Amino acid sequence: MKDRVTDGLYGLGWATVKKLPEPVAKGLGRRIADTVWKRRGASVLRLESNLARVVPDPTPARLAALSKAGMRSYMRYWMESFRLPAWSRERAAGSFDPKDVHHLTDGLASGRGVILALPHMANWDLAGVWVTRGLGVPFATVAERLKPESLFDRFVAYRESLGMEVLPHTGGSAFGTLARRLRAGGLVCLVADRDLSASGVEVDFFGERTRMPAGPAILAQQTGALLLPVTLWYDDTDVMKGQVHAPVEVPASGTRAEKTSSMTQALADVFAGGIAEHPEDWHMLQRLWLADLEKRQEKRQEKGQEDRTA
Incomplete structure (x- = not known):
């Protein structure tokens, strides 16, 4: 029942929000964000816990203000995403203003x-639409399998309607397909600040250890593709901002594991710089750092022991 309700709510969003006048949709997004923030649920508390590692001198007032702005940013992402399929090519092309896009265009031209x-x-889907509709360049990406399966199918259909090739993170051969696209001179876009597998690379991130996906670095090594970090943020306008950063180069020496570790750390450092400048636009509402993941595992083990004792 919970899965059906979740799927139905997302379906309602795509069916109705895109039909609302834009000022109404924006106002609705802010009201939902503020209501969720006031309830102080697990997602808001987790966001504040993550932000406490990101900002200097994280007083309770500072974290509360940031988490409120963060929930508004997160809900802006959803309101935009529900409406993206109805946007014209011109609207999509004009809604994102990235700096140093020459790193991308020059790489593709080569x-x-x-x-x-x-x-x-901010809104990585909007950045993707800018690429497919603004630049006219298709790309492949990977999506986390969601529950229920119908919700995952809905997300795949949504992103494919925007010009993206979507591969499931598990249950398929995503890596091989991505490598083929790159060897053919194509484009691959990956959200890469949270590891969804057991094979992530440990990195230092805001002074603590976490894991990030090894895929971007390994793909670059195996295919010779250019690896470009990108950071995104909102400002007070309707146009999202972004930065295409200089390439992360493959080290000249070392084992594959050493090269992968070095390149993934370089990505983490660029991500940290962008997040530190715009912490309210980092939508990390899940546990990320190893210390937090270990605490959750310890609680699960304790609960399991209690259940067996009972």
């Missing part, structure tokens, strides 16, 4: 293949 690696900042 025929080398390009990997764009992004954190969960």
